[in-house]
Amino acid sequence: MKLLFDLVSRLGQPVTNTLIKLGFAARFQLAILRHSATALLRPQLTLREIWFAGVLSVLIIVVSGLFVGMVLALQGYDTLQRFGAASSLGILVALSLVRELGPVVAGLLFASRAGSAITAEIGLMKATEQLAAMEMMAVNPIARVVAPKFWGGVISMPLLAAMFSAMGIFGGYLIGVQLLGLDEGSFWSQMQGAVDFRLDVMNGVIKSLFFGFAVSLIAVFEGYDAPPTAEGISTATTRTVVTSALVILALDFILTAFMFRGV
Amino acid sequence: MPLIEFENVSFAYDDTPILRDVSLQIEAGQLVAIMGGSGSGKTTLLKLIGGQLRAQHGRVLVDGIEVSRLNEGELYQLRRKLGMLFQFGALFTDLSVFDNVAFPLRERTQLPESMIRDLVLMKLQAVGLRGTADWMPQALSGGMARRVALARAIALDPQVMLYDEPFTGLDPISLATVGQLIRELNDALGTASIVVTHDVAESLAIVDYVYFLDQGQLVAQGTPAAVRTSTHPFVQQFINAQPDGPLPFHKPAPPYAQALGVQA
Ligand SMILES: Nc1ncnc2c1ncn2[C@@H]1O[C@H](COP(=O)(O)OP(=O)(O)OP(=O)(O)O)[C@@H](O)[C@H]1O
Ligand SMILES: [Mg+2]
Numbered sequence A: 001m002k003l004l005f006d007l008v009s010r011l012g013q014p015v016t017n018t019l020i021k022l023g024f025a026a027r028f029q030l031a032i033l034r035h036s037a038t039a040l041l042r043p044q045l046t047l048r049e050i051w052f053a054g055v056l057s058v059l060i061i062v063v064s065g066l067f068v069g070m071v072l073a074l075q076g077y078d079t080l081q082r083f084g085a086a087s088s089l090g091i092l093v094a095l096s097l098v099r100e101l102g103p104v105v106a107g108l109l110f111a112s113r114a115g116s117a118i119t120a121e122i123g124l125m126k127a128t129e130q131l132a133a134m135e136m137m138a139v140n141p142i143a144r145v146v147a148p149k150f151w152g153g154v155i156s157m158p159l160l161a162a163m164f165s166a167m168g169i170f171g172g173y174l175i176g177v178q179l180l181g182l183d184e185g186s187f188w189s190q191m192q193g194a195v196d197f198r199l200d201v202m203n204g205v206i207k208s209l210f211f212g213f214a215v216s217l218i219a220v221f222e223g224y225d226a227p228p229t230a231e232g233i234s235t236a237t238t239r240t241v242v243t244s245a246l247v248i249l250a251l252d253f254i255l256t257a258f259m260f261r262g263v
Numbered sequence B: 001m002p003l004i005e006f007e008n009v010s011f012a013y014d015d016t017p018i019l020r021d022v023s024l025q026i027e028a029g030q031l032v033a034i035m036g037g038s039g040s041g042k043t044t045l046l047k048l049i050g051g052q053l054r055a056q057h058g059r060v061l062v063d064g065i066e067v068s069r070l071n072e073g074e075l076y077q078l079r080r081k082l083g084m085l086f087q088f089g090a091l092f093t094d095l096s097v098f099d100n101v102a103f104p105l106r107e108r109t110q111l112p113e114s115m116i117r118d119l120v121l122m123k124l125q126a127v128g129l130r131g132t133a134d135w136m137p138q139a140l141s142g143g144m145a146r147r148v149a150l151a152r153a154i155a156l157d158p159q160v161m162l163y164d165e166p167f168t169g170l171d172p173i174s175l176a177t178v179g180q181l182i183r184e185l186n187d188a189l190g191t192a193s194i195v196v197t198h199d200v201a202e203s204l205a206i207v208d209y210v211y212f213l214d215q216g217q218l219v220a221q222g223t224p225a226a227v228r229t230s231t232h233p234f235v236q237q238f239i240n241a242q243p244d245g246p247l248p249f250h251k252p253a254p255p256y257a258q259a260l261g262v263q264a
Helices: A002-034 A036-040 A043-082 A086-128 A130-136 A141-181 A184-194 A199-224 A232-261 B041-047 B072-079 B099-110 B114-128 B143-152 B172-189 B200-206 B224-228 B234-239 B256-260
Strands: B005-014 B014-025 B033-036 B057-062 B082-085 B158-165 B192-197 B209-214 B217-222
Touching: A002 A036, A002 A141, A002 A199, A002 B057, A036 A043, A036 A141, A036 A232, A043 A086, A043 A141, A086 A130, A086 A141, A086 A184, A086 A199, A086 A232, A130 A141, A130 B072, A130 B082, A141 A184, A141 A199, A199 A232, A199 B143, B005 B041, B014 B041, B014 B057, B014 B192, B014 B217, B033 B041, B033 B172, B033 B200, B041 B158, B041 B192, B057 B072, B082 B143, B099 B114, B114 B143, B143 B158, B143 B172, B158 B172, B172 B192, B172 B200, B200 B224, B200 B234, B209 B224, B209 B234, B217 B224, B217 B234
Parallel strands: B033 B192, B033 B209, B082 B158, B158 B192
Antiparallel strands: B005 B014, B005 B057, B209 B217
């Protein structure tokens, strides 16, 4: 009996902690939204964050997108040609990227490249009392620091996902048409015919918006919540990447279930 | 009416009491020093004034307003009257020295950039660091960073100035200059200022009144003249820097021999 009790309470502890943290995160999100108007009225603050979170992530996104697209084409060609459908390679590459791989892989890369940097920066500003100093100057750090970083991430994410998909499709073209000798005209026209703007492209964009929201919130929250020590910041940074990855994959499942059910 | 008033204020982190039953009053135009050993609660006292911490008992009043009762918006309103020099400077590491000092001016006023430039250069000139305007904070030495932080804290000429150890890490020349600057600012603007410090000589030379804090309690107070001639054992020990007296050098701990594992 006591053993059972111990087990339950040991399980209960992390659950309660997680719930408490979720509550804090929700309140934090509300605070960010409340202060967003002030932040967005000064677009140069958010632009700066788009530069750090978005523009500086472009290289890794472009290179990864190219490789993912090329691998997709190689693998897809191998499978499709068994059914004599190699000419549909363009459809396979484009749909995989636009619906799934673009938003998901770009989201994962964004979390590790930009999310971790956001957490570390906010955590360090807290540890060195920069946020406290700002508060004492009657400047709210949520409006001045957190909200611009949050919106910078939200805005960057769909653009990065689109870039990832575009590069991936280009990689598929390089392999399919240039290397494996598929007909260029049918590669593109089949792709155009099969990819639906609303169903495929827009749903991909919506996914990447959700991921952008989730990763940006996790990143700023973990930074703001980090214990003001070296160890606290390193743990928080790791948590940003791990939590973001899990949340992206779980969200992707839920969104996919809603979007493509019975299609 | 005093600008800053503590009425029987007590504060504890979790269960560790830090401040006990502290009462004090500071008028406009008054420059007050708070002295006490390391860990006696001086920084905590300043944080109560800025509303970064809230007193559990008693009242902290700034300009007649009770700090711990304010909601977030009101607290930010109150902080517009305050300037604080942080113990470790707390400069924004992603902004240059110039932009650090300009920060409160840009965030809180609508002044044109040309006027902000003049004001920033004046403040930097006052702390002797106009030559470092384009530097990044990482390039500054500890004492220089403290002086830049001082320039930033006074940028908006606040009604209440809180200095957390403004003299630490300064060479004798900057120390005297900064001491004078604090006094002049106080007199020119009619500020109420609190200087938290260990520097007995410098602070006795510039302040109007001294409070001694020991383990969270005010144990003695008086004007510099009274303090110099005081026979209070704590004050004696503190201003004469004697290792023995009521103020222990060691934090309470188990016996030394036992901790080292030797038989006494
Ligand atoms: N966040 C915290 N959590 C728990 N205890 C704390 C915290 N911050 C400070 N303390 C404790 O409160 C006491 C007073 O700290 P405070 O920073 O006010 O001291 P101080 O007088 O400014 O010392 P110093 O001259 O060394 O700066 C110390 O014993 C310290 O250990
Ligand atoms: Mg201190």
